[in-house]
Amino acid sequence: MHAIDPMRVMQANDQPVNQHGEYVLYWMTAFRRTRWNFSLQHAVNLAMQLQKPLVILEPLRVNYRWASDRFHRFIIEGMQSNRQQFSEHCVTYLPYVEPTPGASRGLLEQMGYQACTVVTDDYPCFFLPTLIRQVKKRLKTRLELVDSNGLIPIRLADKTFTVAHSYRRWMQKNIEEHLQRAPLPNPLQDVCLPKLDSKSLIDRLQAWPLADLDHLLEPNGLHSLPIDHSVSALTKMEGGETEGSRRLEVFVRDRLALYDTDRNHPDFEATSRLSPYLHFGHVSAHQFVQRIFEHENWNPSRLGVPNGKNHSFWNLSVSAEGLMDQLVTWRELGFNFAARHPREMDRYQSLPNWAKASLETHARDPRPYLYSLEDFENAQTHDEVWNAAQRELVQTGTLHNYMRMLWGKQILHWSSSPKHALRILIHLNNKYALDGRDPNSYSGIFWVLGRYDRAWGPKRPVFGSVRYMTSESAMRKLKMKKYLQRYAENPTPLD
Numbered sequence: 001m002h003a004i005d006p007m008r009v010m011q012a013n014d015q016p017v018n019q020h021g022e023y024v025l026y027w028m029t030a031f032r033r034t035r036w037n038f039s040l041q042h043a044v045n046l047a048m049q050l051q052k053p054l055v056i057l058e059p060l061r062v063n064y065r066w067a068s069d070r071f072h073r074f075i076i077e078g079m080q081s082n083r084q085q086f087s088e089h090c091v092t093y094l095p096y097v098e099p100t101p102g103a104s105r106g107l108l109e110q111m112g113y114q115a116c117t118v119v120t121d122d123y124p125c126f127f128l129p130t131l132i133r134q135v136k137k138r139l140k141t142r143l144e145l146v147d148s149n150g151l152i153p154i155r156l157a158d159k160t161f162t163v164a165h166s167y168r169r170w171m172q173k174n175i176e177e178h179l180q181r182a183p184l185p186n187p188l189q190d191v192c193l194p195k196l197d198s199k200s201l202i203d204r205l206q207a208w209p210l211a212d213l214d215h216l217l218e219p220n221g222l223h224s225l226p227i228d229h230s231v232s233a234l235t236k237m238e239g240g241e242t243e244g245s246r247r248l249e250v251f252v253r254d255r256l257a258l259y260d261t262d263r264n265h266p267d268f269e270a271t272s273r274l275s276p277y278l279h280f281g282h283v284s285a286h287q288f289v290q291r292i293f294e295h296e297n298w299n300p301s302r303l304g305v306p307n308g309k310n311h312s313f314w315n316l317s318v319s320a321e322g323l324m325d326q327l328v329t330w331r332e333l334g335f336n337f338a339a340r341h342p343r344e345m346d347r348y349q350s351l352p353n354w355a356k357a358s359l360e361t362h363a364r365d366p367r368p369y370l371y372s373l374e375d376f377e378n379a380q381t382h383d384e385v386w387n388a389a390q391r392e393l394v395q396t397g398t399l400h401n402y403m404r405m406l407w408g409k410q411i412l413h414w415s416s417s418p419k420h421a422l423r424i425l426i427h428l429n430n431k432y433a434l435d436g437r438d439p440n441s442y443s444g445i446f447w448v449l450g451r452y453d454r455a456w457g458p459k460r461p462v463f464g465s466v467r468y469m470t471s472e473s474a475m476r477k478l479k480m481k482k483y484l485q486r487y488a489e490n491p492t493p494l495d
Contacts, residue, residue, distance in 0.1 A: 021116035074239035081240030169308030244277035276434035355450025358464030408448035
């Protein structure tokens with residue numbers, strides 16, 4: 001057995017372990033993968049200690065906000081990948097897709113009643129914290145939350161960091177210890193657990209029939225589900241651990257070297273585009289970082305002196321250093337806020353005081369243009385650059401990193417108030433982006449309004465001291481001719 005850092009495990013209720021239970025249950029909700037997964041590793045450890053079978057329940061609700069074909073298909077493709085991977089090990093995997101709102105009610109309690117203990121994912125965002133608060137009161141056995149979000153446990157920090165520099169400096173002082181405590185690449189490798197009579201268990205769960213994943217992934221397989229069918233599933237981005245790992249390998253091998261010079265240019269494919277896989281838990285941050293280390297022949301002896309700078313600490317190539325800052329500083333900075341303020345991360349009042357004061361001072365400034373949610377959603381503004389970014393988001397479920405910042409700044413510029421802009425930003429991002437509804441994407445949205453930034457001068461109308469960006473400046477600095485062709489209202493063939 002390979003014990004995990006106690007800082008990553010939290011008991012959510014006061015119930016004891018049921019020594020007479022039939023199995024250990026892993027309720028997979030956020031880290032939807034078979035590898036590099038502390039939650040699965042902890043569940044395996046408990047099953048080995050108790051000499052009980054391990055059951056993995058991976059459910060999918062239909063009544064979460066913004067539920068659509070796009071997100072459902074991506075998750076179900078991940079379920080299909082997990083089913084294949086788990087079939088090679090001595091565990092019981094149960095995928096469940098809710099057919100109607102509330103149909104899953106009672107499923108976890110029924111399975112928990114027969115379990116020694118329930119292990120689940122400690123994810124500090126969207127509806128999952130609320131779901132945990134509700135469920136923990138109803139379970140009659142122990143419920144343990146396990147953090148497999150990032151390289152540093154989300155509950156390690158005793159403060160909320162307000163700027164990247166301070167978080168980076170703190171991270172640099174603490175990271176070496178946690179690099180040595182990575183999850184196992186394959187926690188089920190060489191593990192032998194007692195077998196479960198799966199048929200008997202499934203018979204007892206007749207009220208909650210298992211998902212027919214093959215049917216759901218047919219062209220019209222999601223049609224009967226009460227979700228938003230107008231946000232279409234994507235054919236060019238398949239979900240799941242297998243596909244995510246393949247894309248990670250291609251990026252590190254073929255595009256990482258270009259990351260430093262080309263990542264801001266929309267014409268170039270120099271970014272990883274792996275944020276959807278990180279968001280849905282199909283790829284682990286540990287896995288991502290370890291692949292970079294392997295590619296660069298890196299070892300911990302190369303760590304530099306903590307100084308809070310975004311370069312030279314890791315002593316990697318310039319491109320890899322920049323990517324590590326995105327993965328380990330900016331991504332985990334968002335998780336720091338979400339873990340400490342789960343009910344505030346999407347609230348306007350959570351902005352820094354200087355930003356709120358500046359935005360409110362300029363809230364009544366005349367806007368050069370004023371657009372409604374419908375105008376924005378349908379890419380009907382005067383600005384071809386902004387319209388291209390919105391079409392990219394709607395058509396692909398992703399948004400180029402630089403264009404996402406510009407996209408957000410212009411929504412602030414062309415909305416009736418900062419609070420109205422925030423509502424539009426959250427809605428459009430969470431409705432269309434595969435990586436929406438995530439601490440990292442909320443960080444990006446709120447950065448537009450000043451979170452993690454500083455006051456800038458000179459003060460400008462609408463923005464005040466909040467950082468200002470324009471499409472004209474982007475077109476001067478960036479290569480985006482092909483991008484604008486690709487996402488024009490009437491696209492023309494690319495050369």
